[in-house]
Amino acid sequence: MSFLADLGDLDLVSIGLLQRILLVTDGTLTDLLQVAFLEPIGVLKLAVDVGKMRTPLEPLELKRGDLCMNRSILLYGRNTGNNYVYAESTVAVDRLPKEFCEELIGSNKPIGRLWSEHGVETRKELLHISKCSSPALLAHFSLTAAHCVLLKRSYRLVTSRRPVIVITEYFPDKYSEATCDTFRQR
DSSP states (O other): OHHHHTTTTOOGGGSOHHHHHHHHOOSOHHHHHHHHHTSOEEEEEEEEEEEEOSSOBGGGTBOTTOEEEEEEEEEEETTTOOEEEEEEEEEOGGGSOHHHHHHHHHOOOOHHHHHHHHTOOOEEEEEEEEEEOOHHHHGGGTOOTTTOOEEEEEEEEEETTEEEEEEEEEEESSOOHHHHHHHHTO
């Protein structure tokens, strides 16, 4: 139960089972979404930028001037078109195989799938869990602040004892009734 104390002041009782699982899973989120929503999950890249760090990023142990990749994506249902997760990641490019980074930029494969395909061993470290209400992010889910807040989790992936990626994921604290009705009709 000490793990629950690490979740901060979130009222876990007010959050549905699926959202609680999404907040703490250390497995592949894409596979979890596919099983939960019974449809294949796609990756839509919204932005990818490779360049030098402008400010230090302590969770990745990156200093100003270090090479990094910033990437933002949506995980969506390929059958329904529903957006399930918006994610932003910062990647320490020099700490990963070149082919991995090239596919991260050039393909629409989820990060978890790339880990497996490239045989890169990792572990996840949960950094932060909270709620937020950003109109720009809510728009990805066709939601307004009056109807929904987003759950937010940040974690870092570590390989060979070095942090390589920090990922922050956002998803609704409740999926819309229209989305839920789509699932019930199956």
